[in-house]
Amino acid sequence: MSSPSGPYKLVTVNTAPDRAKRLIGRVVEDVKDMYTIIHAGNAASIDEVKSVVEEHQPNVLFTASMWTPEEAQQIIAIAKGVVGEDLKTFSLPQGLQVNKGPDAVVDYIKENLPSLLG
Template structure:
């Protein structure tokens, strides 16, 4: 259907509401399954948990999403930890407060509008 690579991509999230993360990311994965083979491989609820989570998943995660409850500074720290732990990992921080403004469906829509751009990160 598409010329995009369909190799398995492990995605991790950093979200203090793991059930919501699973639901939102599950909806995004379902919506892009014709283009990408993404699996939600894990979630951590703390910044301190980012590095151990990334190291515990094989094959190594290819994407990390930061949820919108983190401040911009926390998101930068989380994404730096991810890039230092797994060089080349794609990261994306959902704008702080967006979940409160638009709800889970709005987050799914936000990610759907950006997934190709996220996947093409270098």
């Protein structure tokens, strides 16, 4: 059995930091055999993205499902402006948490991690 790939330093952009921490905590635990993911920080607003990304220098950034596609693009552009084009980004579909709940968010992230992290 091979060791997990990573570590990947993750920053989330979520207006509910505690929820982000809980959900990412579940994902990290569920995929720890395949990936080592460190949830380094969370930006609770678009205005916080630059400073949080500068502070933590992540190689992965997730935008939560409360953002519109346009806002998610803006967040990603800000983050890539700080750490460069190598940043891996993942945007949850708008409304996923509201419409399907936290389990759907965790499952969606886990389904998409292999293509994101290679």
